[in-house]
Amino acid sequence: FIELTKAQAAKAPPDYVRRQTLTSVERFTTDELARFEAEVVRAQEEALAREQALVEALRREIENDARRIQQAAAAVAKLDVLAGLAEVALEARLVRPEVDEGETLEIIGGRHLVVERMQREFTPNDARMDFHHRRFMLLTGPNMGGKSTYMRQVAWCVWLAQMGSFVPAERARIPVMRRIFSRIGAGDELARGRSTFMVEMMETASILHALRPRSLVVIDEIGRGTSTWDGLAIAWAVAERLIQSPDVLTLFATHYHELTELPDAHPEAFNASVTVREWNGSVVFLHRVVEDAADQSYGIAVAQLAGLPREVIRRAREHLFRLEHGSEVEAERKQADSRQQLGLFALAEQRRQEQELSLLREVARRLREADPDRMRPIDALMLLAELRQRLEDDD
Ligand SMILES: Nc1ncnc2c1ncn2[C@@H]1O[C@H](COP(=O)(O)OP(=O)(O)OP(=O)(O)O)[C@@H](O)[C@H]1O
Ligand SMILES: [Mg+2]
Known part of the structure; x- marks a missing residue:
């Protein structure tokens, strides 16, 4: 359309046909313009139809050859994979x-x-x-x-x-x-x-x-x-x-x-x-x-x-040692602890037990050394008396 202001609209040529009136402008058309418009619209429709026809033809063509195209595509894909593997x-x-x-x-x-x-x-x-x-x-x-x-x-x-x-x-x-x-x-x-x-x-x-x-x-x-x-x-x-x-x-x-x-x-x-x-x-x-x-x-x-950090590593080494030697370390620690906790009396008692143990060991050794088969009865009696005396002395 052709747009004229309200003021100019009155001077529009006679072949101008009014189509629309807005607040400040008037819109006109002419026969020639209308012809162009119709032509453009038809051309668009024809273009669309042509495009559809072409696409349709192409689709048919592809459809007819679909198997061959798919085969070719598969072959190319396979070739691509194999070529890739060969290259690697x-x-x-x-x-x-x-x-x-x-x-x-x-x-x-x-x-x-x-x-x-x-x-x-x-x-x-x-x-x-x-x-x-x-x-x-x-x-x-x-x-x-x-x-x-x-x-x-x-x-x-x-x-x-x-x-x-x-x-x-x-x-x-x-x-x-x-x-x-x-x-x-x-x-x-x-x-x-x-x-x-x-x-x-x-x-x-x-x-x-x-x-x-x-x-x-x-x-x-x-x-x-x-x-x-x-x-x-x-x-x-x-x-x-x-x-x-x-x-x-x-x-x-x-x-x-x-x-x-x-x-x-x-x-x-x-x-x-x-x-x-x-x-x-x-x-x-x-x-x-x-x-x-x-x-x-x-x-x-x-x-x-x-x-x-170095300090963390050092601690880790300590922990590792403790974990790996856990039972030994623990036993040692307990022994040390118990020694510290013993009072004087307990210490004396411990010493007494140790003495008794060594005496018993001594008696056992003497008995083992004695050979009853070859001993004279008098010697056996004397050994018995001696051992008994040792035990009594200790008490
Ligand atoms: N055969 C090899 N020749 C050369 N470098 C190697 C080899 N194997 C492994 N490596 C190197 O050693 C690194 C560690 O290897 P990997 O991860 O297989 O160890 P891992 O024994 O699984 O360790 P983790 O017990 O911590 O899982 C790899 O990233 C690589 O850099
Ligand atoms: Mg690993």
Whole structure:
């Protein structure tokens, strides 16, 4: 429309047709304008119709070829995955594993791809297990020793092999596995009403329920979230259940040293540990996995490395000593206490008892030395009289 002020509206040309009157303006249209308007509206409609027709045609075309397009997409996706795996295999020096229906897992020179990348030097490790005689590895060793890294790298190798990838190792033979379970790390789900320990136990429960032959189980530090004895008891029972599960391979890391006894009772289990060396009073982590139980946990040394205040470390050492030598220290303390509390009278009494004891020992010695078979009766009588005299003197 054409808009004119009220003052100008009166001068509008005769072919202007009034359409609308507002407070201060009048709006007009003309035949020509109306024609344009109609044309624009029609063009819009036609454009829309054309677009719909084109989309519809394209849709039909795609529909007719849907199978082929989906096949192509799947092929490209597969190619993409394989190309990705191939690239990693080349770049990270992976090897083709032997995957078979056998019962042996053998990884020589296995590595953890991520840790390896972050670390200047990575120590490769082997893994040898089988479904019968070596199905449960109890992994102990100091904090920071490399337990978690090792268990994850084994699980990774198995997982990568199952999906048809090369694996980070020098050589690997991996049995076909049906399931891989892991119970790693500590976290809570407060919003879902589950504390750290609850999450840990629920995950453990679901593993034990879902366990089937040809499963790999990786359990990292179970039972840490509760009191020592509860935790140890649970870890022990869970370990026993896993050892008894046929055709299940388990890697079980723990700080409960008591569990290293498990292989004594269960020939299917074996001990392994990550090694460290003490050097100039500090700890050097070698990250090498050997088949032996660990001797110490070096937790305080690691806490010191992490920068805990010196005074806290010193106190921790004292507490550790007291805990480890608890009963001995306690006994000594009691003895010292009792000595201090003895009065003069008690002291005399104690001395008297000591004297009596030594006299009795003396009598016993003399009797033992005497040989009744070879003694003359007179000598025997004299010995008897003498001993009796000693006892009477003492009274
Ligand atoms: N094979 C290895 N070669 C080189 N470095 C390693 C190796 N394994 C582990 N590390 C290094 O040691 C660090 C600690 O390893 P990891 O977390 O596996 O120890 P851990 O034994 O599980 O300790 P914790 O008992 O505290 O859980 C890793 O972050 C990594 O930097
Ligand atoms: Mg760990």
